[in-house]
Amino acid sequence: MSNVFYQEKFQDRHNGPRAEEAQGMLDYLGFSSIEQLIEETVPEQIRLKKPLALPKAWSEKGYLQKVTQIAEKNKVFKSYIGQGYYDVTVPAVIQRNVLENPGWYTQYTPYQAEIAQGRLQALLNFQTVVSDLTGLEIANASLLDEATAAAEGMFMLFNGRKNKAANVFLVSSNIYPQTLDVLQTRAQPFGIEIRLADLHVDNLSDEVFATFIQYPAADGTVDDYSTFTAEAQSRGITTCVAADLMSLTVLTPPGEWGADVVVGNTQRFGVPMGFGGPHAAFFATKDAYKRNIPGRIIGVTSDSSGQYALRMALQTREQHIRRDKASSNICTAQALLAIMASFYAVYHGPQGVKNIADRINDLTKLLDQALQTLGYEQLNTSYFDTLRVKAGAEIAGLKSEALNNELNFYYNEDVVGISIDETTSFEDIEVIVKVFAKVKGKSLSDVDLLTLSKKLSPSIPEELKRQSSYLTHPIFNSYHSESEMLRYIKSLEAKDLSLCHSMIPLGSCTMKLNATTEMLPLTWAQFGGLHPFAPIDQTAGYMQLVNELNDxxxxxxxxxxxxxxxxxxxxxxxxxxxxxxxxxxxxxxxxxxxxxxxxxxxxxxxxxxxxxxxxxxxxxxxxxxxxxxxxxxxxxxxxxxxxxxxxxxxxxxxxxxxxxxxxxxxxxxxxxxxxxxxxxxxxxxxxxxxxxxxxxxxxxxxxxxxxxxxxxxxxxxxxxxxxxxxxxxxxxxxxxxxxxxxxxxxxxxxxxxxxxxxxxxxxxxxxxMGAEGLTAATQTAILNANYIKARLENHYPVLYTGAKDRCGHEMILDCRGFKNVGIEVADIAKRLMDYGFHAPTVSFPVAGTLMVEPTESESKAEIDRFCDALISIRGEIAEIEEGHADQKENVLKGAPHTAEAVTADEWDRAYSRQTAAYPLSYVKERKFWPSVGRVNESQGDRTLICSCPSIEEYVDA
Known part of the structure; x- marks a missing residue:
């Protein structure tokens, strides 16, 4: 029979088991078809009666052709809109080796610290960047975006207010509108009054529990708030500041003039605008608030051999423990983007970042003087990167001419806002000047930019120029060539287990294939280069994508x-x-x-x-x-x-x-x-x-x-x-x-x-995937889970099943019975690392259990390796139960085992090096070595260090 009409289906690449493997698993379960398994798993009364009405599935090649056409509908104009979003230059070494690298983007949240030391170090670097630049003692490992970070700051200060009758959050009227929008949403359920005002001492009152400052302000102005914050502090009123991180390399940091909380967005540190995200927000505060800070904190501790190690600190604040009493509902943060931002700081270093900031400021000053030369009034007397140009009756002409030259400015009535960024060049300034000159009936030749560039006037008052140092740690002063940066990135990547190494069977977290074809358009300029407030007629591609995805x-x-x-x-x-x-x-x-x-x-x-x-x-x-x-x-x-x-x-x-x-x-x-x-x-x-x-x-x-x-x-x-x-x-x-x-x-x-x-x-x-592929994925996820259940239920009790003894896409393995011989569920989690696996979800939703979810993307061979590992570990527990191994000195309690420990000259453990490192034959073929031994959790909470410590500081701690 002719094969000319054959077309490979993407679903066959996404779903792990081949047809013969799937049938083998069904045979093991006693079913002749997947439909029989689904009938026993999903109640009949809720099953859909007809297939999903979705377009026919595209091939990978066909999809890339289609999405290229969609991307071309987005018009990527040069953006000077600002308002918290700026075009950036993503260092190629970071784009290729982090953003586009599954060794970084397929990792899970670092709950298992021993196989997550790379991303933990990168996130500790992020915290150090934020702490250094804001001038505050402690920072978390990122939040969702600047607006929600501001809302978290408001809520933390509201909960900690001394005057419980105070309910007014005094907000500068010069705030980004999107931030004000989110603040109002979050304030409503708690009766917090958002009061917009100019930030004068006269506006402080007993009703106010905290104030909010945009720095630089939304219109670009840079003001001195030290007197205002000092007066607020004297009245017991706290201060939250939303700051531009790039500007803090040249401006006095808010922590030095009285801020209690500083929030913002790290998008300027090498993360594309992406029509609004994702971007890593930052949240910094005083040490006094460390038990209240929302989100995750990475802290320094030591491992079982006393070596430097990192972990997520203060986890008792997490929602699964405190539930409705949790300090926030934050679960997902923006770790990958925080990691990119931290690498940006590492790559450029303190002088490199300051050079970028100085160049932005100098180009802004040059444009200011050029426009004034043309006869325009520029309203900002002090600024970092943003000008406000009074256009008057010429506003319509300016809009039209700007669009003719593919430029987007920010318009507020008859004032034009222009925000300069890292990508702006001298030639870009010439284009802007040409646009403004034409509206005045003049030309670029009427302005001598080269002469103006040699006598730029200061735009930042002396008292607001930063004097303090930042990014002094060796990490930020060692990797400025691409070869050194590449090796540093790879050295951290090598410490982390990701989907590149093995399945990550976390229940409720669904760690499935992130296909390369799905990821490719993410870094295209037509998707990454758009400002979220770009005119709607420039975003037709995004609108098509959003509308079709909605349907x-x-x-x-x-x-x-x-x-x-x-x-x-x-x-x-x-x-x-x-x-x-x-x-x-x-x-x-x-x-x-x-x-x-x-x-x-x-x-x-x-x-x-x-x-x-x-x-x-x-x-x-x-x-x-x-x-x-x-x-x-x-x-x-x-x-x-x-x-x-x-x-x-x-x-x-x-x-x-x-x-x-x-x-x-x-x-x-x-x-x-x-x-x-x-x-x-x-x-x-x-x-x-x-x-x-x-x-x-x-x-x-x-x-x-x-x-x-x-x-x-x-x-x-x-x-x-x-x-x-x-x-x-x-x-x-x-x-x-x-x-x-x-x-x-x-x-x-x-x-x-x-x-x-x-x-x-x-x-x-x-x-x-199309309707057929999506349905097959669901069926396969359920098949894989029930196959694991069948293989393991004689070794570990399965805690809950459905009416016909089936699980859905995940199951809970009960490990509480092993406490009789001193084995905790955490011991099993750590021992799995020696077999090359990340543990399933530990102690959720039931303490002392493992919740396993294989997803549809894993092959039968990988699932069998995982089951073999858990069965082998059960045998190791049996040795303790039978008295062949000690309850305190055994291979589970000693796990995980590092290469350093296994190859040391001395080995005084009650089991062999072979047992420790290569418990099953397949491990030898693809060994993943944990980079540290078991991490000391309690030490990290007792002595919280959440920025890069010097060796001396770490030893003292």
């Missing part, structure tokens, strides 16, 4: 419309609850404030509900881990008058398709509430069922899980929300670019479409 995800979820603004899963939870809140308010039912949440829920659920101003009421789970329907009904009826919502994860956090889900949704609706579905486990639904079909009203999607955006060592993430028809009017809007109707809630993130550039990845995944 596809709406079909997949069974909802009416999506909002792409939330740029993390937890932010999607918060946005969805705020949409529900607005819906109730529109019906005159603002009093509805009770949120029911199952005891098994993800920790971000109660934290998000608390942030939305809701009262959390916990619903019991039965002995099988399912929602206790009787308890749910009783609590829904008890709180019917005030019931706001119910948050449910489906399949459950225990990995089970609960049979009662339709009844559960009905109970909530009967009592006046809305059903919020956590989409963390959507990978088990796509093509088989959907939130809308089941009965949910809103659901967020973790695009960094189900839809293939890489985890990037802890971010980026995207958490768009889909809603039923009645909630569509309340989807998040944006103060600069309207994306919703008048009833829409105010913004939840800084950019109109969140981290827009990474939407290209999910778009590619759906386009190349």
């Amino acid at each position: 596809w995800l709406s079909e997949i979820t069974g909802f009416a419309k999506m909002s792409f603004q939330p740029n993390s899963g937890a932010q999607g939870e918060y946005a969805g609850l705020m949409v529900i809140r607005a819906y109730h308010a529109s019906r005159g039912e603002e009093h509805r404030n009770v949120c029911l949440i199952p005891a098994s829920a993800h920790g971000t659920n109660p934290a998000s509900a608390s942030m939305a101003g809701l009262k959390v009421v916990v619903v019991k789970c039965d002995d099988h881990g399912n929602i206790d329907v009787a308890d749910l009904r009783a609590k829904a009826e008890e709180h019917a008058a005030n019931l706001n919502s119910f948050m449910v994860t489906y399949p459950s956090t225990h990995g089970v398709f609960e049979e009662s889900i339709i009844e559960v949704c009905s109970i909530i609706h009967e009592n006046g509430g809305q059903v919020y579905m956590d989409g963390a486990n959507m990978n088990a639904q796509v093509g088989l069922t959907s939130p809308g079909f089941i009965g949910a009203d809103v659901c967020h999607l973790n695009l960094h899980k189900t839809f293939c955006i890489p985890h990037g060592g802890g971010g980026p993430g995207m958490g768009p929300i889909g809603v039923a028809e009645h909630l569509v009017p309340f989807l998040p809007n944006h103060s600069v670019v309207a994306v919703s109707g008048n009833e829409g809630i105010s913004a939840v993130s800084a950019a109109p479409f969140g981290s827009a550039s990474i939407l290209t990845i999910s778009y590619a995944y759906i386009a190349m």
Whole structure:
């Protein structure tokens, strides 16, 4: 038979098991077909009756041709809009070896420190950059964007205020509009009044708990706030500053003039604009707030041999422990982008970064003098990179001429804002001057730029020029040639386990293939080079991509419309609850404030509900881990008058398709509430069922899980929300670019479409998989999970299963029984490193357990290697149980084993070096060595060091 019509399917590359492997797994389970397994796993009443209505799947080549056409619809003009977003030069050594490198972008959040020392060091470098430049003692390892970082700062200072009656956040009227938008959203549930004002001492009062300063201001001016902050401090009023990180290389840092918190965006440090993201925000504060700082902190500690080691510090603040009492709902940060920014600082060093800042400032001063020469009035007397040019009646002509020359400025009535960036050249200044000259009936020859450049006037007052040093650590002064920088990046990469090495079987985290073809357009200029506030007629490609992705995800979820603004899963939870809140308010039912949440829920659920101003009421789970329907009904009826919502994860956090889900949704609706579905486990639904079909009203999607955006060592993430028809009017809007109707809630993130550039990845995944491929992926994920369950259940008890003894896409292995011989679940996690694997999710949702999720992307061979490792470890535990190994001195307690330890001259352990390093034959072929021994967790919390320490400081600590 002719093969001329054969076309390779992308789904055959994405799904790990070959057809014969899949059939072998089915045979092992006792099924003749995948459909039989699905029938026993997914309740019949929630299964879709027809295939997804999606376009036919594209080939990889076909997709790249199609997306090239889409990209060409975006017009990449030279952007001088500013407002917190600037064009950058991404060092090629960083773009190729970090942003485009799966050794960096496929890593998971560094909860297992021993196999994450590379990214931990890069994030510690990031914290050091932020701490040095802001002049504050402590910084975290990044947040989502500047606006949400500002909201976190407001909330932290509100919670810590001394005068509990004070509820006014005094905000400079010269603030970025997108930041003000997000502040207003976050303030509403807590009765915080956002009061816009000029920052004068006269505006301070007993009602004010904190102030907010934009530095430099939104219009570019640079002012001295030292007197104002000193007066605020004397009254017990704290100060939060949003600062431009690049400017802090030449401006006095806020920490030196009284700021308590400094936030901002590190986008200028080598991360493309990307139509709004992803970018790593920063958050720095005083040491006194270290127990309250939101997000993750990387800290210095030591390993089992006393050597330098890093870990995530103060993890007791995490949501899965504190739940509705957590300091924030932050789960995903922007680790990959923070790592890029830190490498940018390492590559350029203190002098290099200052040279860039000085050049930006000098070009701005040159443009200022040139425009004044042409007869324009420039309104900023002190500035770093931004001018305000009074255009008057000539504003229309300037707009037209700027567009003719493919230039975008920022327009505010008859004033033109021009922000200079790292990519601006002398020739670019000539083009700008030519545009302004033409409107005046003049030409470039009327301005002698070369002469002007030799006598530039200062634009920064002497008292605001930075005097203090920064980036003095050797790390920032050693790797300035490309060869040295390349080796430094690779040395850190080699310390980290990623999907390049082996499967990462984390339950609830869905670590699946991030296909190369999906990733390619991400770094194209047509997607990376657009400002989020660019004129709409320049963004047709992005609008097509967003609109088509909206249609596809709406079909997949069974909802009416999506909002792409939330740029993390937890932010999607918060946005969805705020949409529900607005819906109730529109019906005159603002009093509805009770949120029911199952005891098994993800920790971000109660934290998000608390942030939305809701009262959390916990619903019991039965002995099988399912929602206790009787308890749910009783609590829904008890709180019917005030019931706001119910948050449910489906399949459950225990990995089970609960049979009662339709009844559960009905109970909530009967009592006046809305059903919020956590989409963390959507990978088990796509093509088989959907939130809308089941009965949910809103659901967020973790695009960094189900839809293939890489985890990037802890971010980026995207958490768009889909809603039923009645909630569509309340989807998040944006103060600069309207994306919703008048009833829409105010913004939840800084950019109109969140981290827009990474939407290209999910778009590619759906386009190349099509309806058939997406459904097959879900079926394969369920097959892989049930195969693991079958292989391991005689060695480890499987805690919860469905009605027919099947798991969904993940399962929980119960390790609590091993405590009888002194073995904790953490010992198993560390020992897995010796076998070349990252541990499954540890002690969530049940303490002392492992939650395993293989995803559809792993082959049978890789899954078998993982199962073999766990079975071998079970045998090692049996040796302890049988008395052949000591309870305290054994191979699990000694894990993980480093190359240094195994090759040392002395070996005094009760087991062999071979057992320690090569427990199974396959390990020899692809050995991954942990770079440090077991990390000392408690030491790191007792002596918190969260910036790069000198050797002397570390030894003293």
